[in-house]
Amino acid sequence: MSRLHEFIVTEAEAGRRLSSVLMKGRGVSRRLVRRVIANDTFYLNGQPVPLSVHVAAGDRITFVMPEASESVTPEPMPLDICYEDDDVIAINKPAGVLTHPTARERTGSLLAGVAYHLQKEGRTPHAVHRLDKFTSGAILYAKHTHAHHRLDQALRNGRVHRRYMALAYVPFDVPMGQWLRMEDRIVQDPEKPSRRVIGTQDEGDLAVTHAMPIARVNHMMLFLFRLETGRTHQIRLQMASRGMPLVGDRDYTFAYANIGDPVGKAAYYERVFPHQALHAYELSWQVQVDGDLRVAYASVPQALEELWALSGGKQPLAEWLRSTPSNQPSERN
Template structure:
C-alpha cells in the first residue's frame, strides 16, 4: 500500500517523526519499519525522521503487506452500495434500514461492510468500520478505506470532530422545543440486545434534541449526538416517555420500520482540511 498526502497550506512545521507519531498515529512497530526500510518520501526524496516537513510538502508512505494484516471479509453485492462521498482515504455511504453495519459471524456476507468490501475490491482497497448504525437505522455512515487513516478518524470521533445529525419520529407530543438529555447508559442484564439508563454505573451519554414539527400525536425531532453509545437516541427518547415510532426494542406497540435516520454527517478531512458535508436522502420528512 502506497499513500501520497499533500500537507495543507496551514500546516505547522514539524519533524517527520512528530507527523507520523502524534498527528497521523502510526503505530510504533510500523514507524520502525518505515524508518528502517526508508519508506518515507518527502517531495519524492527519502526522508529521515528528524527532517522537517512544511506546508504543501508531498509526503509518500510505502507500507508492506505485513505492516497492516488484512482482515478477512466475505464479498457481498457492490450494487447495494450507495456512495455519498468518496476519496482515497474515506468513504461515506447511505445505509438502508434493515441492513447490519458489519458481520458478527465470519460466514456473514449480507452486511453493509461486506457489500462495501465488494465495491472496493476492484480498487484493491479494504473497508474499516469507523462507527456503526443500528440495523434498523438508515442514513449516513463513515468508513475508512485503509488501516492507516482508521485511528485518525477514530480520534476525530472521540474528540467530537465528526458531526452527526439524526431525524426521528417519536410517539407523543413534546412540549419543549430544545433540550438536552444527559443520562448515563449501561447494558440490560436481562436482555443482551438492549441498553438502559444507569445513572449510577453507566457511561456518560448526551443527546441534544430539537423539535421540528408535531403531527397526529407524533413529534418529528432532530437529534445531535455528543456521545455515541449503542442505542443512545432510542434509549434516551424512550426514557423521556417519547419512544421512537417503529422501535422493536424500546416501543412495545411498534409497527413498521424504526423511524430513525442519520440525515447529516460533517467533518473536516484529516489531510486536505476541506469540509465534507453530506445529506442522506430521502429524509424521513421534507
C-alpha cells in the same frame, strides 16, 4: 494492496524531525509508522532517510502505505453513495442491513458491499462508526488505515457530527422548535446484554442528546437530534425513558418510562412499521481542526415518507428537514 503516499513539508513544519511531522502534524499513528519501516522506509526527496532527519519547507516526503488484510469477504450489493473521495466513502445504509458481520450473521453486511466496491481501487474499508441494523442513514468508511486513524482521532475530538431524525409517539404536549437536552448514564441490561437501561449517577457511560420536535400529526412527532456522545441505542433509550418511544421500536417502549401505552397507538405502529423510525440524515467531519468540513446527506427512506403521509403528514419529511434552520443547541439546552 499497498499505495504510495506523499506530502510536501510546509513552512510551519520546517526544522522539525520527520517523526514529529508524521505523528504530531500529519496524524500518522505510531503503529502505521512501524509497519511502514517493517515493509520499506520513508523517503525525503526520493532518498531513504531515518525518522530523526530534520525537514525543510518544500521537502517531498513519500512512503508506501501498507494495507491491512480484508476482514470480510467482498459481496456485490447496490450502494447508495452519499459522498466519496480518495480517503473515505459515505453510504446511505438501508434499514435491516448490518454495518459489519456478527458472530451470528457473517454475510450481507454493508462492510462486505463496500469491500466489493473498493476492490477496483485495491482498497480495504474500515468502519469509522456504527449504526444499528434497523436504523438507516449515512455511515462513513475509511478507505485505508491512515484515513481510519485520522478519522478516529477526529471522532474522539468532536470533529465528526451525526444528525438524526425520527418519528416518535408522543401523547403529551412538547414545545415545538426548541432543543430539549437529555442527559443520562447508560448501562448494559443485566437481563439482556444486547439492550441498554438507564443507570444511576455513579454507574454507566454518560449519554447526552439534544432533541428538537419540529412537526406533529396527532400523536406522532418528527424530531431532529444532535448527539454529544455516541452510546449504543442512545436516542432510542433516552426517548423511551421519557415517555416518547420511537415509532415501531420493539425494544424500547413505554415500559422504559414505567407507563402503559396511553391511547393504544404504539402497538398499532409496531404492526404497520417493521422497525424503529430512525434515520441518520446528515454526517459531517473535519479531519483536522483547520481542515475543510465535509458533509454527506442521506435521503429519507421511502418507507418513512409513506408512514408520515399515511398518518396525515401533508409536507414530506425531506421538506421539513430542508426548511428547518440548522441552528445548534446551546449549552443551556
